[in-house]
Amino acid sequence: MATPCNVVVLISGSGSNLQALIDRIADDAIPARIGAVISNRAEAYGLKRAQQAGIDTLVLDHKAFDGREAFDAALIRAIDEREADLVVLAGFMRILTPAFVRHFSGRLLNIHxxxxxxxxxxxxxxxxxxxxxxxxxxxxxxxxxxxxxxxxxxxxxxxxxxxxxxxxxxxxxxxxxxxxxxxxxxxxxxxxxxxxxxxxxxxxxxxxxxxxxxxx
CATH class of the missing domain: 3.40.50.170 (Formyl transferase, N-terminal domain)
Known part of the structure; x- marks a missing residue:
């Protein structure tokens, strides 16, 4: 059996699109697993959704970093440590730096x-x-x-x-x-x-x- 696609989901809020993904993966409709959910806001309700589904969570508070580049560099490290095949932006309310976008080119999806x-x-x-x-x-x-x-x-x-x-x-x-x-x-x-x-x-x-x- 093929190894499922390892997905990391980035959120800032309620995580309703995250929940839709969790549900579809649970139904075996997607050959993927969500390896982690990362939020820049500790109060994001989507973190609770992830925890209820047994998914690893991480909070990286953007305000704790000295600028956008430093935050994105830490975010890249966190995602790479989890060996993501795909990064899904699900209500992630941050404008990403060119360096971040280039690093994950071809494996970074967003919904608008x-x-x-x-x-x-x-x-x-x-x-x-x-x-x-x-x-x-x-x-x-x-x-x-x-x-x-x-x-x-x-x-x-x-x-x-x-x-x-x-x-x-x-x-x-x-x-x-x-x-x-x-x-x-x-x-x-x-x-x-x-x-x-x-x-x-x-x-x-x-x-x-x-x-x-x-x-x-």
């Missing part, structure tokens, strides 16, 4: 609550409404040095309803996040997903710029 390249950054649900978008959603992408700019792997697309608010959109997008993030991790763990010279590839074929699209 918009249909990238639209609405990079924060407040995506309000911005989608302000722009009059008819569709909204979320994107899993490989992380590169450009913020929210790495090649997309998969997107979940939902319609924007006339009576939607930022809160109602966020709620519906969350549901889709919990579906597509474990899916992307499964593809990587199965050896089907990789970052090629021209972008994300699935089963050896280049994915479109927006990634695989799943509509709801």
């Amino acid at each position: 609550p918009s249909l990238l390249p639209k609405h990079k950054g924060l407040h995506t649900h309000q911005r989608a409404l302000d722009a009059g978008d008819r569709e909204h959603g979320c994107s899993v992408h490989f992380v590169t040095e450009e913020l929210d700019g790495g090649p997309s792997v998969v997107q979940a697309v939902i319609p924007v309803h006339p009576d939607d608010t930022p809160e109602s959109l966020a709620q519906r997008v969350h549901v889709q996040e919990h579906f597509i993030y474990p899916l992307a991790v499964r593809w990587f763990a199965e050896g089907r997903l990789r970052l090629g010279a021209l972008g994300a590839e699935l089963d050896g074929q280049p994915l479109p710029a927006s990634g695989q699209s799943i509509r709801h």
